Amino acid sequence: MTEFLQQLINGLAFGSILALIAIGYTMVYGILRFINFAHGDIFMLGAFAGFYLAPKIATVFPMPSIVGALAVMIVSMAVCAALGVLIERLAYRPLRKRPKLTVLITAIGVSLFIEYAGQFFFGAAPKKFPDILPVLPVTKLGGLSLNSNQIIVLAVTLILLVALRFIVMKTKMGTAMRAVSFNPEAAALMGVNTDVVISFTFALGSALAAAAGILWAINYPSIDPLMGILPGLKAFVAAVLGGIGNLPGAALGGIIIGVTETLVSGYISSTYRDAIAFAVLILILLVKPSGLLGKKEIEKV
Amino acid sequence: MKIRHGQFFLAALAAAFFLTGCNKPSAAPGAGGGDVIKVGEFASLTGSEATFGQSSHNGTQLAMDELNAAGGLLGKKIQLLTEDDQSQAGQSATVVRKLISSDEVVAILGEVASSRSLEAAPICQQNKIPMISPSSTNPKVTETGDYIFRVCFIDPFQGTVMANFAQKTLKLQNVAVLTDVKSDYSVGLAKFFKEGFLAGGGKIAAEQNYSGGDKDFNAQLTSIKAVNPDGIFVPGYYTEVGLIALQAKQLGITIPIFGGDGWESSSLVSIGGAALEGDYFSTHFSPQDTTPAVQNFVKKYEAKFKDAPDAMAALGYDSAMMLADAIKKTGATDGPKVRDALAGEKDFPGVSGNITIDASRNASKPAVILEIKNGAFQYVQTVAP
Numbered sequence: 001m002t003e004f005l006q007q008l009i010n011g012l013a014f015g016s017i018l019a020l021i022a023i024g025y026t027m028v029y030g031i032l033r034f035i036n037f038a039h040g041d042i043f044m045l046g047a048f049a050g051f052y053l054a055p056k057i058a059t060v061f062p063m064p065s066i067v068g069a070l071a072v073m074i075v076s077m078a079v080c081a082a083l084g085v086l087i088e089r090l091a092y093r094p095l096r097k098r099p100k101l102t103v104l105i106t107a108i109g110v111s112l113f114i115e116y117a118g119q120f121f122f123g124a125a126p127k128k129f130p131d132i133l134p135v136l137p138v139t140k141l142g143g144l145s146l147n148s149n150q151i152i153v154l155a156v157t158l159i160l161l162v163a164l165r166f167i168v169m170k171t172k173m174g175t176a177m178r179a180v181s182f183n184p185e186a187a188a189l190m191g192v193n194t195d196v197v198i199s200f201t202f203a204l205g206s207a208l209a210a211a212a213g214i215l216w217a218i219n220y221p222s223i224d225p226l227m228g229i230l231p232g233l234k235a236f237v238a239a240v241l242g243g244i245g246n247l248p249g250a251a252l253g254g255i256i257i258g259v260t261e262t263l264v265s266g267y268i269s270s271t272y273r274d275a276i277a278f279a280v281l282i283l284i285l286l287v288k289p290s291g292l293l294g295k296k297e298i299e300k301v
Numbered sequence: 302m303k304i305r306h307g308q309f310f311l312a313a314l315a316a317a318f319f320l321t322g323c324n325k326p327s328a329a330p331g332a333g334g335g336d337v338i339k340v341g342e343f344a345s346l347t348g349s350e351a352t353f354g355q356s357s358h359n360g361t362q363l364a365m366d367e368l369n370a371a372g373g374l375l376g377k378k379i380q381l382l383t384e385d386d387q388s389q390a391g392q393s394a395t396v397v398r399k400l401i402s403s404d405e406v407v408a409i410l411g412e413v414a415s416s417r418s419l420e421a422a423p424i425c426q427q428n429k430i431p432m433i434s435p436s437s438t439n440p441k442v443t444e445t446g447d448y449i450f451r452v453c454f455i456d457p458f459q460g461t462v463m464a465n466f467a468q469k470t471l472k473l474q475n476v477a478v479l480t481d482v483k484s485d486y487s488v489g490l491a492k493f494f495k496e497g498f499l500a501g502g503g504k505i506a507a508e509q510n511y512s513g514g515d516k517d518f519n520a521q522l523t524s525i526k527a528v529n530p531d532g533i534f535v536p537g538y539y540t541e542v543g544l545i546a547l548q549a550k551q552l553g554i555t556i557p558i559f560g561g562d563g564w565e566s567s568s569l570v571s572i573g574g575a576a577l578e579g580d581y582f583s584t585h586f587s588p589q590d591t592t593p594a595v596q597n598f599v600k601k602y603e604a605k606f607k608d609a610p611d612a613m614a615a616l617g618y619d620s621a622m623m624l625a626d627a628i629k630k631t632g633a634t635d636g637p638k639v640r641d642a643l644a645g646e647k648d649f650p651g652v653s654g655n656i657t658i659d660a661s662r663n664a665s666k667p668a669v670i671l672e673i674k675n676g677a678f679q680y681v682q683t684v685a686p
Contacts (some may be wrong), residue, residue: 125351
């Protein structure tokens with residue numbers, strides 16, 4: 001029982017990072033109806049922004065400390081938000097009126113470009129992410145071991161999700177985002193500046209990916225330019241699983257994938273981890289093709 | 302289509318640049334039989350096992366510089382052509398093919414990782430180009446054919462050494478094994494360790510897997526913790542081992558973790574930090590060895606690279622020196638003759654111990670065991686073959 005609970009905690013911590021990445025996929029899909037394959041690489045850039053900026057930030061806020069870690073995370077989120085907007089502006093906006101497939105292929109191109117530009121500028125060898133957060137001694141709760149990093153990952157994810165919910169549901173920009181997602185032409189006719197809304201969506205999604213990158217690097221302090229590929233792919237699966245275009249769905253999908261993978265690695269074998277996680281995806285999509293929380297879309301013929 | 306003058310000029314310039322760029326390599330084969338002996342090297346200079354490739358390359362380079370300073374081989378200078386395989390599957394086959402067919406090297410040195418040596422070995426064998434792997438320890442590497450050699454010990458020996466060490470020195474009876482299923486090296490070493498440990502009367506408490514490149518090992522470690530072993534054998538590479546040790550400590554696992562030569566890298570401690578204190582691994586060489594040959598090598602290496610040599614550097618050095626010795630003995634550079642000379646090497650005085658090439662073209666030589674203490678590798682003992 002203790003072991004099972006421990007595995008559940010491991011899975012939740014891993015899954016909540018996936019959830020943060022998955023939300024970026026689902027937001028862009030919700031607005032533009034295309035998969036931004038470069039999203040996993042923004043996650044990587046978030047970790048590297050933290051890696052390069054942490055020593056500079058440490059001169060203002062000594063590290064490891066909670067304030068310092070927070071500062072690194074916020075700066076890295078800002079950097080990636082700007083990068084996300086830049087990528088949309090340069091690569092996707094010129095193709096806005098082109099077939100969706102063109103944009104999709106471009107996204108794959110952008111993804112490969114970032115990965116190999118990363119290898120060129122950062123070097124391909126894994127780097128040690130600096131200790132920006134104090135690691136508290138392991139807390140024992142019965143037989144359970146809770147480490148401070150796992151608790152922080154869960155807490156930060158929860159805070160960011162609540163903040164996102166607030167932005168999307170309660171602010172003017174959030175209302176505009178939902179309007180564009182519902183019908184871009186009608187929204188534009190009603191005076192919504194769709195370009196600004198799309199830029200904002202990319203900024204928001206990229207900032208969340210950067211936060212995920214920092215959380216990931218704090219937990220697994222070895223970072224390299226190709227580190228975004230697998231988490232990116234899994235987060236994409238999580239977004240589809242939860243119902244792509246649906247925000248709570250993406251979060252739920254992330255948690256499900258994280259917990260499933262951890263339980264399979266722990267109880268069966270890590271060799272079958274990805275196979276079983278993907279089998280779960282196929283099963284859920286067979287029963288509910290639009291994903292767990294996705295709405296059924298009626299296609300007009 | 303209208304092309305403006307400026308654009309046309311740029312295009313012409315680009316074309317000219319491209320053409321001259323292409324000329325260079327095609328001129329090389331003409332000079333092939335000339336006044337240099339070309340030796341090819343493939344190494345993981347970047348990527349996940351970058352520190353291995355770089356150390357090994359530094360050692361090889363040092364040997365070549367020394368040989369050239371002493372007048373080269375057979376009256377010719379040696380030219381070392383190094384290709385980076387980026388620690389990626391598939392890349393080593395590509396670069397080794399290039400070294401053999403377009404650069405026309407007389408021999409190939411490389412790699413550290415067994416998976417990548419296994420990719421290159423069949424190509425060298427087909428072309429009858431002798432290949433010496435400095436530090437691939439999986440037995441399958443030299444089984445490829447009679448042109449494939451190595452200057453390091455093999456995993457059955459290393460696995461047995463660690464099994465005995467765990468039982469006799471660490472007094473462990475019930476250990477868990479955590480294997481990287483994507484790596485031939487890790488799977489092989491785990492197998493030989495288990496055989497040795499069971500033969501000595503020990504018990505294997507749990508067997509868990511991961512895949513190279515994984516970052517999260519909490520699931521496997523939690524399962525291992527649940528069966529209460531008294532040690533964990535992790536025959537993996539340093540990138541993952543550092544994270545494994547870190548996550549084990551965070552889960553409250555305090556038993557010793559130990560492994561093989563895949564651990565030896567300064568990156569191991571920079572990632573794993575204090576979580577690795579009191580852990581052990583077997584390897585080929587320790588710079589703390591006091592024999593004059595080793596100390597002389599350490600001094601030369603430190604003077605050139607401002608860093609202490611590790612096992613990969615020593616083996617890289619030995620692989621180049623043994624190749625030079627074979628070429629010197631046979632007085633020629635053609636594949637079959639060099640191969641025969643290599644097969645006859647006996648008690649070759651390498652800096653990583655005396656090397657005797659056995660009938661299966663493996664090196665018979667001693668192993669050392671190191672402990673991680675205060676963030677550094679501390680010599681514990683030497684185990685003879």
